[in-house]
Amino acid sequence: MKKLLGIVVLGLLLSGNAYAEMESLPEGTTVNQLIKDGYKLIDTDSVAWSDNDGYGSVGTFYHxxxxxxxxxxxxxxxKVSCWKP
Structure with missing residues (x-):
């Protein structure tokens, strides 16, 4: 019983911020514009995924x-989309 309670409490602690709202930046915001506004590029990630129609897509995340x-x-x-987590 103690193990079950511990697992439930741990699960609730780890999932607390899972549904936090994200603030979307205005449409048309670009990475270059943010860099000119004083933001520093700290990381990039490339991703690839497959859609239901069988075609693949490639994208990049800039932090x-x-x-x-x-x-x-x-x-x-x-398409570029920017947001604040």
Whole structure:
């Protein structure tokens, strides 16, 4: 019983921020614009996925930081979307 209670409590602690809201930046925001505004590029990640229609897609995530403010931009299929987690 103690193990079950421990697993439940641990699960609740780890899932607490899973549904936090993200603040989307205005449409048209670009990585270059954010860098000009003082953000520093701290990391990039390339991703690939397959859609239901059998075609693959490739995208890139850019992680930028200014002071303690993190912004992530995703670029895929010619579209840029940026948000603050």
């Amino acid at each position: 930028l930081m200014k002071r303690n403010e993190l912004v992530t931009c995703g670029v895929g299929n010619g």
